[in-house]
Amino acid sequence: MNKPPNRRILLIDDTPSIHEDFRKILKPPMEQNHALDDMEATLFGASEKLQGLSFELDSAYGGQEGLQLLETAMAEQQPYALAFVDMRMPQGWDGAQTIEALWKVDPYLQVVVCTAYSDYSWEELLFRLKAHDRLLILKKPFDNIEVQQMANTLAAKWDMARRATLQTSHLEHLVEQRTQALTLASQALQLEIDERKQLESQLVQSEKLASLGQLAAGVAHEINNPVGFISSNLGALDGYFKQLQQMLDAYRQAEAAMGDDQLEALRLSLDLEFLKEDIPTLIRESKEGIGRVVQIVKDLKDFSRVDNDQNWQWANLQQGIDSTLNIVASELKYKADVVKRYAPLPEIECLASQINQVVMNLVINAAQAMGPERGTITLSNGVEGENIWLEVADNGCGIAPEAVQKIFDPFFTTKPVGEGTGLGLSLSYGIVKKHHGTISVSSEVGKGTTFRVVLPIRQTL
Numbered sequence: 001m002n003k004p005p006n007r008r009i010l011l012i013d014d015t016p017s018i019h020e021d022f023r024k025i026l027k028p029p030m031e032q033n034h035a036l037d038d039m040e041a042t043l044f045g046a047s048e049k050l051q052g053l054s055f056e057l058d059s060a061y062g063g064q065e066g067l068q069l070l071e072t073a074m075a076e077q078q079p080y081a082l083a084f085v086d087m088r089m090p091q092g093w094d095g096a097q098t099i100e101a102l103w104k105v106d107p108y109l110q111v112v113v114c115t116a117y118s119d120y121s122w123e124e125l126l127f128r129l130k131a132h133d134r135l136l137i138l139k140k141p142f143d144n145i146e147v148q149q150m151a152n153t154l155a156a157k158w159d160m161a162r163r164a165t166l167q168t169s170h171l172e173h174l175v176e177q178r179t180q181a182l183t184l185a186s187q188a189l190q191l192e193i194d195e196r197k198q199l200e201s202q203l204v205q206s207e208k209l210a211s212l213g214q215l216a217a218g219v220a221h222e223i224n225n226p227v228g229f230i231s232s233n234l235g236a237l238d239g240y241f242k243q244l245q246q247m248l249d250a251y252r253q254a255e256a257a258m259g260d261d262q263l264e265a266l267r268l269s270l271d272l273e274f275l276k277e278d279i280p281t282l283i284r285e286s287k288e289g290i291g292r293v294v295q296i297v298k299d300l301k302d303f304s305r306v307d308n309d310q311n312w313q314w315a316n317l318q319q320g321i322d323s324t325l326n327i328v329a330s331e332l333k334y335k336a337d338v339v340k341r342y343a344p345l346p347e348i349e350c351l352a353s354q355i356n357q358v359v360m361n362l363v364i365n366a367a368q369a370m371g372p373e374r375g376t377i378t379l380s381n382g383v384e385g386e387n388i389w390l391e392v393a394d395n396g397c398g399i400a401p402e403a404v405q406k407i408f409d410p411f412f413t414t415k416p417v418g419e420g421t422g423l424g425l426s427l428s429y430g431i432v433k434k435h436h437g438t439i440s441v442s443s444e445v446g447k448g449t450t451f452r453v454v455l456p457i458r459q460t461l
Contacts, residue, residue: 005159006081007055008073009151012066012098013086013114019059022084025144026055026151055151063093067101074106081158082151084138087115099129108161109134110154116140223293231290238283245276312459315352317345317388321379324359328367332377335367336394341380345388349459350435358428358439362392362451365425369396369449386457387437393450399443407441435459 011022058073058080060066066083073079083102087095099111111134113125122137129135136150325338332338366377378393399407408429432439435455443449 005155006079006162007155008078008080009055009057009155010060010066010069010073010080010083011057012060012063012083012089014061014089014091015086016061018086018114019061022147023057025147026057028054055155062089062091063095063098063101066098067105070102070105070109079106080109082110082112082154084112084114087113096125096128099135103129103134108158108165110158111135112150112154113137114140114142227290227293231287231294234283234287234290238280238287241279241283248276312349312351314347314349315355316347317350317355317381317390317455318342320352320356321359321381321390324356324363325379328360328363331364332367334374335370336375336377339376339378341378343380343382345381345383346457348388348455348457350455351431354431355435355455358431358453359390359392361425361428362453365451366392366394366396366449369394369398371397383457384454387454388457389455390453391450393448395448398445398447399441399449400445404441404443408439 009026011019013019058069060069063085066085070080070083085095085098085102089095089098093101095113095115099113102109102111113135115137116139126135136154138146138150325332363377363379369375375395378391380391380393382389408425429439432453432455436459437453437455439451439453441449441451
């Protein structure tokens with residue numbers, strides 16, 4: 001609904017007669033115009049006379065008083081369209097000071113400067129007030145028609161400016177709404193892109209794990225058979241050599257009884273005593289080597305869980321940690337010592353291969369955080385209520401505070417270009433969240449970093 005035109009005028013002048021003159025010009029008695037109205041009706045026909053064309057005029061006799069009227073009008077949401085302000089008012093503010101004060105309260109107020117003589121040039125006044133578009137000058141003595149034209153024109157200008165402001169505000173509101181909608185759409189799209197990237201990364205990692213599982217299965221199949229018969233042959237060889245030792249001992253006794261110098265020389269040249277001591281050692285070390293191969297294959301199978309990769313199962317976390325440490329032993333042996341501070345743990349319901357992947361990422365990151373000197377990686381665990389926890393702590397270089405906040409973001413890495421994808425911790429975060437757990441980090445530059453993983457013992461829907 002459109003508001004009626006604003007015809008409210010504020011007059012600020014210290015001369016009472018000026019107020020009377022303005023009141024006669026801007027608020028003429030309606031009865032004085034009856035004759036003119038009759039003539040107009042005779043010439044042009046009867047027409048509905050527009051009402052409300054007279055102005056509402058409020059008077060103030062000083063700048064401070066005018067400011068009070070303006071403040072009251074603004075508080076009551078009845079602003080003035082324009083103000084006529086006398087430039088020279090000996091008591092209190094002059095016109096320039098008054099206008100400055102008025103515009104602080106209502107910057108949209110149209111102003112007409114009324115003056116016969118001013119202490120400022122017009123150029124000085126415009127420069128001081130910096131409002132060429134809201135300021136006009138009315139020279140005294142003024143013409144009635146000029147006053148009426150200024151009042152009508154500036155009141156109409158105020159109305160047009162108000163409508164333009166409202167329209168602009170409405171457009172700005174629409175633009176803001178559209179911008180918010182676009183921002184939300186952009187954020188949703190970015191979120192979807194990030195989720196797709198993370199899912200793609202998880203898919204790549206899953207494919208790697210699947211490949212590792214297939215490799216483990218192939219290794220187990222291809223290696224277990226030859227390892228089995230090598231181990232069996234070594235056992236048989238050990239037994240055969242013990243029998244040979246009995247025969248050698250018998251030959252030694254016969255040699256002593258016969259006093260055969262030729263047999264003694266052969267025995268000494270072959271260093272038979274050394275062979276009797278060294279051959280059992282070689283057989284024992286070969287058995288230990290075969291045992292290590294068997295354990296590596298077992299650890300590889302335990303790490304990848306090829307038989308139940310995507311099935312939730314009850315698993316021994318400690319066993320998985322040890323298997324993972326064996327897998328990454330070559331990464332650790334030249335960089336850090338591993339300290340285990342284990343507590344008895346119950347089996348937990350989990351995707352075992354994925355939890356092993358988290359442990360591997362944390363341990364490898366800890367190893368890579370070491371400086372030139374050999375460091376220490378400490379693995380601790382325990383039980384808290386219905387959860388178990390695991391901590392991987394290192395005394396490496398630490399992480400800067402600004403990087404800690406982004407450490408789990410996809411593709412974020414503190415490593416040099418080409419040495420890290422920024423996916424390891426992001427994937428670990430996703431795996432832990434998938435298990436309804438939490439993963440957190442605390443770090444101090446120069447002292448080290450601790451990652452803490454908390455997992456529920458039992459998964460709940």
